[in-house]
Amino acid sequence: MSNVLSQVSYPVFLACVFIFFILISAFSFIVGIGLAMRSPTMLRFFDFMNRGFSVRRLIKPLFVPHFIEPAAFRHLTLLGIGIMLGAATSMFLLWDVNADVFQPVFLDPFTNETAEILASHTKSFLLVGNSICVAVGLLALFFPRMLSKIEAYADKWYTLRKQMRHLNEMHPDIDNWVLAHPTVSGVALSILSLVVGASMYARI
Numbered sequence: 001m002s003n004v005l006s007q008v009s010y011p012v013f014l015a016c017v018f019i020f021f022i023l024i025s026a027f028s029f030i031v032g033i034g035l036a037m038r039s040p041t042m043l044r045f046f047d048f049m050n051r052g053f054s055v056r057r058l059i060k061p062l063f064v065p066h067f068i069e070p071a072a073f074r075h076l077t078l079l080g081i082g083i084m085l086g087a088a089t090s091m092f093l094l095w096d097v098n099a100d101v102f103q104p105v106f107l108d109p110f111t112n113e114t115a116e117i118l119a120s121h122t123k124s125f126l127l128v129g130n131s132i133c134v135a136v137g138l139l140a141l142f143f144p145r146m147l148s149k150i151e152a153y154a155d156k157w158y159t160l161r162k163q164m165r166h167l168n169e170m171h172p173d174i175d176n177w178v179l180a181h182p183t184v185s186g187v188a189l190s191i192l193s194l195v196v197g198a199s200m201y202a203r204i
Contacts, residue, residue: 018200025197028188035178036186043182050175056168065157073148080140087133090126099123 034042072079102119110118139147178185 010049015204018204022197024199027194029193029197032186032189032191032193034186035182036190038182043179046175046179050172056164063159069151069155073144076140076144080137082137083133083140084137087130087137091130091134094123094126094130097123 029120031042031046035046099120099122100116102122103115106115112178136147174176
């Protein structure tokens, strides 16, 4: 069934990609003609589309830390019991499960031998992860101070906002050149758009 779906979906995906590039080529051709004719409307549109929007400012709330530890530690006993019960139940259900049930997940991108190895490692990974959860639950129930020390050491915040600051800067050199030479830019854009659109249409 999966092979049939892949045989059908792959050509449909390729056709959608080609149609997408044809539409982009048509749009680029119109923009190129407008630039070549030095249309005021097209020049205003080009200037409008090149305005800068700060993605860094939009995603700033995602980089703000939110501490749930005070609320969680007020109900540490219930939290420990819940973690232990959930992890122990998962381990009980996974223990007798054959690792082959995970193999179909890896069959398409990998060979059978690699899929078997990955399936076995997946089961082991889940068992080890749930064992760690059981240990965390035991610490929450019987050694809360030790859990607080581990949490204080591990609860460090890392942000890439400083490293990503240069990605938020505008580089309008090419845009300024296009606006300074609209005829040449428009003719070149129109010709390239026709070439790309024709090549994409020939492949459908």
